[in-house]
Amino acid sequence: MGSPVLLTDVAQQFAGRGPARLALDGVTLSIDAGEFVCVVGPSGCGKSTLLDLVAGHTRPVRGSVVVDGAKVTGPGLDRVMVFQEHALFPWLSVRDNVGFGLKNAGVADAEREATVTEWLSKVGLSDAADLHPHQLSGGMRQRAALARAFAMRPQVLLMDEPFSALDAPSRDRLHVELQDLWQETGTTIIFVTHNVREAVALGSRVVVLSSGPGHIIGEVAVGLQRPRVVESDRVVALAREVRGLLDAADQLGITAPRGGSEDGHVSI
Known part of the structure; x- marks a missing residue:
């Protein structure tokens, strides 16, 4: 919640x-x-x-x-941003992009992999897990950005x-x-x-x-x-x-x- x-x-x-x-x-x-x-x-x-x-x-x-x-005094893992530009790292696969925040937060490998797999499935990108951002459509890239954000379980x-840059x-x-x-x-x-x-x-x-x-x-x-x-x-x-x-x-x-x-x- x-x-x-x-x-x-x-x-x-x-x-x-x-x-x-x-x-x-x-x-x-x-x-x-x-x-x-x-x-x-x-x-x-x-x-x-x-x-x-x-x-x-x-x-x-x-x-x-x-x-x-609690008064906000700086960034925190409880708050996550999603931007107009997907901000995916072009040198990382979709899987690694989605897991990037979890890795930085120190989440254990097994838990991180399970969470990434779960969220790739939720956004319909399981088959694209090993692709890189330039191989995705605009909508797929924004799905990956959503998966990365939700995977952090932000409050x-x-x-x-x-979605402003996407086709209708x-x-x-x-x-x-x-x-x-x-x-x-x-x-x-x-x-x-x-x-x-x-x-x-x-x-x-x-x-x-x-x-x-x-x-x-x-x-x-x-x-x-x-x-x-x-x-x-x-x-x-x-x-x-x-x-x-x-x-x-x-x-x-x-x-x-x-x-x-x-x-x-x-x-x-």
Whole structure:
């Protein structure tokens, strides 16, 4: 079962050549253990920054980030990231890539091999275990990345637009497979995306951020039966509701760029 996550009045800023720029400001968010939360918002709203804070890669300039009752002060094996790029090591086989984190964590050989075999089977890559990343399709590479992440048995899985570079059929299949893996493991998932339909298809709840400095402008609970697909009429209807929050922010002067996901803006 996953761990609860609590962000309280979180602010983060980055220094550049000019004055320091706030990426997030006043974010308070409570995520239950085992919840699947999607975060959407325009480019530059701090979505990836939020994931980095929970992962412990950076620390907030204000507020606190707490996972399972403990303040986050740095990275930990209880939190694992999955990125848009699969980040597989090209010189390692699929099997060794999936087992890489376990090996670094000091897991015994027999246990590591059993865990890797189990997760390769779960993601449908048993027959590709001895191949290298360049021999895999984009969808297969992202499956390997998922297997590597879940094999670590994280309490919190942080996903930064992991399917945005895939073709539509591969993305749709991975949507269904990720929902199955989440339901099986009970892992807490925080999933960042520009695509509103993807957020509704995957999340138990969709959190909407304003443009930077990002802060929460609304949430939409998703009570639809699983598995869900982005083409579902109910998914499309709820996606319009999420889009409406962003439109309302526009009218209040909180700019939320529009457009397709290919140009880095929020898409429906």
